[in-house]
Amino acid sequence: MKKILLPHQFYFPYLDIARERATHEKLNEFAISLGKSAPRKSLIYVHLPFCNSECSFCGFDKAYDLAQLSRYIDALKSEIDHYxxxxxxLGLEISGIHIGGGTPSLLPEDILGDLIDNVRNRFRADHVPLNIECSPVTLHDGMIGLLKEKKISRVSVGVQTFDPVLRRHLNILSSLDDTLEALTHLKRAGIITYVDIMYGFPDLGTGNPLETVESDVNKAIALGVDGVDFSQYYPFHNPLAQRISKQGLPFPTSEDLVKVILAATSVLESSGYVQATEYLFCNKGEILLEKAYFGESDCIAVGSGSLGLINGYKYRNKRYAQYLKSEVPAILSLRKLTEDELQRIPIVGFPRLLRLPKNILSEQMKERYGDKLRELIDMRMLEETSDSFVLTNKGKAFINNIYFMMMEEAEQKEIERQLKILRLQ
Ligand code: SF4
Structure with a gap:
C-alpha cells in the first residue's frame, strides 16, 4: 500500500467553507439550541493568531501586527462571554483548555495572564488542565514565570529540527541556542514540556532524512522532554510548498516515510514514551485537543479561524481580518451535523487515537464497519482485542489511509474534490 497524506486541519466530517456559510437563519437555530442544558463534556480552545515568524512549512492564518492586539482580545472576550x-x-463539564496559535506566548505577560484568568473564570474552569503552545524565542524568564504562576499543565514548544542547516531552510526564527535555553529553563521550572518535531520534508540537500529525524528525536529525549509531537510536513498553502513546485524538489516516497515513522516510533517507545495519538508520544501530560476533535467531547472554539463543535453544530470562525470586524459570534461556516455523522466521528477518526473501543459500536455500526475492520485485520493494520480494535505498528504508519478508508464513498469523493490529498510514490 502507498501512503496518502490528508491535510492536518481536516477533521471528519468535512465542513465546506464556501457552501456552508453561516446564514442568519442557521445562526439563529444554533443560538436557540444553546438555550437548554445538556450533560456533556467540552474542551475550550482559544486561538491567538499572532506570530513573529515566517516558518516556511507553516500554512496557518497568522497576524504579524500586534497593533490590533487589544481589539482582538476585546473581540475574543466578547465571544467568550457569548458562549x-x-x-x-453552563451545563457542560469543562474537561480542559487549549491555547493555540500562532504563538500565544508572543503576547505581553499581563495580557496573556489576564486572558487565562478570564477564560478560567467565565467557563468556571479553574482546576482543569490548560495546555499552551509557545515558541522558544518568546520563552524568557518573565514568560516562564507566568506559565508557572498560572499552573499551566503543558507547554508545547515548536522545535521542528535541531539540525541548523535544515532550520535555515525552514526559515525558523528562534536560534538553536534560544531553543536549547528555553527547554532547559522550562525543565528547571518543572513545567511539563512537549516539543514539536517535524519530518517528511522534500529533499533540501541537508543530508539523510532518516538520520536527521533519528538524531532530532534522540536530542529531544536527551533533553528530558515529557512528550514529542512528531508530525508530518504537509505541502499545501505554505512557502515551502511553493518552493517544491517551482524548483521541482523531490518529495519523500511512501517507503521513505514509513521507515522514518517506524524508526522514530521505535526510538521513542524504547525510551519510555507512549504513543497516545497519531503524532503524540509522551510520558506525562494531558491529551486534550485530539480527544475533543475525535468525538470525546464538544469543543467550544473561540478566536479567528478556529474550528468548534457545540451541541452537534460544527463551525469555523472568520479569519483574522473579518473576525476583527465581525459581530459575535464571528462564525463563517456552520452546519448541524446529522445523528449519523455525530455517531461516526469517533469511528471514522479512530486511527488518529490509535484504537477503536468496541463499546462505542452499536449493532448497526458493527454491521456497517465489519468488512472494513476485517480487511484491516487481514492487511495486518489492525488487531482485535477483547474490548478494542488496536492499530498495529504497520497500521500506525498508514493512519491517513485508514482514516480515509473509514469514510463513505460519497464523503471520500467530496474530500478529493475539495482538498488536496497527496498520493505518494
Ligand atoms: S510554525 Fe508557529 S512560529 Fe512558525 S510561523 Fe507557524 S505559527 Fe508562527
Missing part, C-alpha cells in the same frame, strides 16, 4: 452565558454551556 459562557448560554444555558447549554
Amino acid at each position: 459562557a452565558g448560554k444555558p447549554y454551556v
